[in-house]
Amino acid sequence: MRRTQKERNEQSRQALLEAGSSLLREVGYARTSVVQITRRANRAHGTFYLHFANKRQLVSVLLEDMAEEGRQRAREIWRITPGVEGLWMTLREFFALITPERSLWLLLEEVIALEEDAAPLRSRLRHLYVEPVLRGLQANPDGRVPQAASLELLADILVSAGLYFARTGTLPASPDLTALHLTVVWRNAIGQPLTEADLAHLRGMFATG
Structure with missing residues (x-):
């Protein structure tokens, strides 16, 4: 045909x-x-x-395509698994997706170093990762979500830490364990610390995976 x-x-x-x-x-x-x-x-x-338009746009598309893959995975996770487990799974997928693509993030830093007007690209791409995490957390079934502005700031900090780990190749542990640490940090930050049962459940998931 x-x-x-x-x-x-x-x-x-x-x-x-x-x-x-x-x-x-x-x-x-x-x-x-x-x-x-x-x-x-x-x-x-x-x-x-x-x-x-130029090779910078091609770089942007490569990064946006990777981000969109992550967003699709996050949407599926939050549809099926909300709450603490959904947050951990979303973060784990985030690290598993971006860590092997360190070369792309280093490429972005090279673009920004060479072209001053490219700096906003980093922020725009970071937001693509913040949005699905934020959406899932806003759907917290407890209804004890803090003010939207604070929640978005925390999501931004969480994602920024992850992108730093990916760019520098310094992921402190496996994607499973790093995601668990950041889940603990997140829940403490919003005043909903994980229970011992939560921790045992999450550890059991990746210890047997």
């Missing part, structure tokens, strides 16, 4: 993303050119600009 123009465009876009991702990880942002990306993708040079 013949492919539609929309399908051909999407195939070209994916080819450019894959070529850009591999090149950028190999040689870095400064040493990667649009010409190199299109050559590796086996696409005409002008095709790049049908999909991306």
Whole structure:
């Protein structure tokens, strides 16, 4: 069957993303050119600009795609498993997803170092991770949620810590255990400390996983 123009465009876009991702990880942002990306993708040079304004936007799309995968996982977790267990599972998935992608976060830092006007990109991408955590916590069945502004600040701090661990390669423990530590911190911060039964249940989940 013949492919539609929309399908051909999407195939070209994916080819450019894959070529850009591999090149950028190999040689870095400064040493990667649009010409190199299109050559590796086996696409005409002008095709790049049908999909991306510049190579910075390609980097942004790569990071946003990773964030969207995390958001989809978080939505599914919170739909099935609310409460303490849902929070821990969301954080665990967050660490499991972003930790292997350290090169992408280092790439973002290189972009920001080279292009001053790129700094807001970090904040915007961080918010993509904050939003699903915040939404799940706002659905707390106890109804003892603090003011929205405080809750959002705490979610931002939680995610910022996670992104720092991913970027620096200093995850203090396994994703399971790091998520447990941050779940404890979070629940203490909102005045709902975990019970011994909560801790035993969560430890049991990853000790046998």
